[in-house]
Amino acid sequence: xxxxxxxxxxxxxxxxxxxxxxxxxxxxxxxxxxxxxxxxxxxxxxxxxxxxxxxxxxxxxxxxxxxxxxxxxxxxxxxxxxxxxxxxxxxxxxxxxxxxxxxxxxxxxxxxxxxxxxxxxxxxxxxxxxxxxxxxxxxxxxxxxxxxxxxxxxxxxxxxxxxxxxxxxxxxxxxxxxxxxxxxxxxxxxxxxxxxxxxxxxxxxxxxxxxxxxxxxxxxxxxxxxxxxxxxxxxxxxxxxxxxxxxxxxxxxxxxxxxxxxxxxxxxxxxxx
Amino acid sequence: xxxxxxxxxxxxxxxxxxxxxxxxxxxxxxxxxxxxxxxxxxxxxxxxxxxxxxxxxxxxxxxxxxxxxxxxxxxxxxxxxxxxxxxxxxxxxxxxxxxxxxxxxxxxxxxxxxxxxxxxxxxxxxxxxxxxxxxxxxxxxxxxxxxxxxxxxxxxxxxxxxxxxxxxxxxxxxxxxxxxxxxxxxxxxxxxxxxxxxxxxxxxxxxxxxxxxx
Numbered sequence: 001x002x003x004x005x006x007x008x009x010x011x012x013x014x015x016x017x018x019x020x021x022x023x024x025x026x027x028x029x030x031x032x033x034x035x036x037x038x039x040x041x042x043x044x045x046x047x048x049x050x051x052x053x054x055x056x057x058x059x060x061x062x063x064x065x066x067x068x069x070x071x072x073x074x075x076x077x078x079x080x081x082x083x084x085x086x087x088x089x090x091x092x093x094x095x096x097x098x099x100x101x102x103x104x105x106x107x108x109x110x111x112x113x114x115x116x117x118x119x120x121x122x123x124x125x126x127x128x129x130x131x132x133x134x135x136x137x138x139x140x141x142x143x144x145x146x147x148x149x150x151x152x153x154x155x156x157x158x159x160x161x162x163x164x165x166x167x168x169x170x171x172x173x174x175x176x177x178x179x180x181x182x183x184x185x186x187x188x189x190x191x192x193x194x195x196x197x198x199x200x201x202x203x204x205x206x207x208x209x210x211x212x213x214x215x216x217x218x219x220x221x222x223x224x225x226x227x228x229x230x231x232x233x234x235x236x237x238x239x240x241x242x243x244x245x246x247x248x249x250x251x252x253x254x255x256x257x258x259x260x261x262x263x264x265x266x267x268x269x270x271x272x273x
Numbered sequence: 274x275x276x277x278x279x280x281x282x283x284x285x286x287x288x289x290x291x292x293x294x295x296x297x298x299x300x301x302x303x304x305x306x307x308x309x310x311x312x313x314x315x316x317x318x319x320x321x322x323x324x325x326x327x328x329x330x331x332x333x334x335x336x337x338x339x340x341x342x343x344x345x346x347x348x349x350x351x352x353x354x355x356x357x358x359x360x361x362x363x364x365x366x367x368x369x370x371x372x373x374x375x376x377x378x379x380x381x382x383x384x385x386x387x388x389x390x391x392x393x394x395x396x397x398x399x400x401x402x403x404x405x406x407x408x409x410x411x412x413x414x415x416x417x418x419x420x421x422x423x424x425x426x427x428x429x430x431x432x433x434x435x436x437x438x439x440x441x442x443x444x445x446x447x448x449x450x451x452x453x454x455x456x457x458x459x460x461x462x463x464x465x466x467x468x469x470x471x472x473x474x475x476x477x478x479x480x481x482x483x484x485x486x487x
Binding site (some may be wrong): 061096125126129175191 | 302303304320323324327328332336337345349383386387390393398399401402453459463464465466469471474475476480485486
């Protein structure tokens with residue numbers, strides 16, 4: 001039993017590797033079939049004016065970024081295709097490290113993209129409050145620089161929040177939206193934040209939330225024809241994910257069975273007696 | 274992305290470093306603790322270095338020192354900020370009563386913003402959305418009643434000590450069960466997130482590093 005337990009992690013790694021190497025079954029899809037998320041995101045983006053200013057709060061964490069990365073890249077490509085002027089900002093150091101990599105990738109793939117990097121702003125919630133009043137952007141084009149200096153985030157036509165465990169859509173809803181006259185907000189966050197964020201979607205404070213890999217895949221499919229939206233990143237491997245989930249369910253079921261079985265045995269003996 | 278036999282360029286080197294770090298971390302899963310421990314120290318050191326660099330290049334120099342040097346007379350708030358930075362940096366050598374000042378200001382202001390935001394941005398709008406209205410439809414009313422009932426049951430589960438009636442005990446047990454079900458659901462989401470991370474790393478090792486299946 002001890003040997004089996006020690007070999008279990010290696011077995012899991014081998015199983016996931018085999019799942020990754022095998023061809024994807026045709027009936028196994030990641031995109032949520034009944035998801036209206038893609039429609040909601042597209043409707044929010046369609047409502048923007050021409051050459052919109054989009055503030056992107058980029059604060060994912062390293063532990064969950066692989067989950068949302070395909071959707072993030074698809075959304076950024078979609079925004080640039082719509083000639084949006086992106087104003088990028090971080091309030092967490094992890095988000096800064098990840099954003100620097102994304103900016104390098106975007107600059108390499110799109111020379112005409114207008115991106116203004118506000119940099120790392122210290123202070124977490126306090127930083128968001130300060131940015132909602134004024135957002136110094138010395139490297140921005142003159143008109144946009146004046147707009148951001150005078151109105152802060154309120155100068156934007158849309159807010160996009162790429163969230164993680166520390167700073168995410170909830171923080172933006174709490175600190176920024178009450179100060180900028182309810183700008184539309186689109187959020188991308190890992191699945192673990194879904195229970196926390198769904199009430200904001202229901203209340204209309206968040207206009208569209210890509211909160212699961214299925215939602216992300218559905219949105220990515222909807223913008224597949226957009227240059228750069230789907231070409232340079234791969235979705236999570238469906239078969240490997242399914243195998244991993246089955247292992248997880250089996251382990252949890254076994255643990256639950258160990259708790260329940262003694263009680264059932266005692267109950268059975270009592271009935272026989 | 275680079276494969277196993279590509280020419281040795283900067284991105285190839287980065288891929289190799291990342292692959293070795295991934296193998297060391299996965300080795301920790303298989304029982305190799307020493308190299309895993311070193312990788313944790315390496316991560317802590319790199320994160321600390323990055324934080325320090327970020328604090329100097331993105332915060333202290335452009336937002337504190339440069340404005341002070343340009344116009345030293347008019348920004349008293351920045352002088353106060355400089356004193357607080359000095360107190361924080363000198364924490365190992367200064368009395369605790371003095372070094373507690375910048376820490377207290379940081380914690381207090383963060384708590385104030387978080388609390389105010391939670392009330393204005395979450396509590397009030399969510400209550401306004403959930404609350405039952407005379408002109409609301411049956412579904413909205415049912416949702417409102419259900420939300421209120423679940424909130425009440427969960428709150429009763431936090432009652433400890435004191436005399437209780439049978440009804441309150443049942444309500445408290447139900448609240449605890451609801452809380453555990455909620456936590457279970459949340460752990461399920463967490464499992465999915467971490468599983469995706471593991472599959473992503475396996476994809477990185479097999480695809481980007483070894484060039485298999487590309």
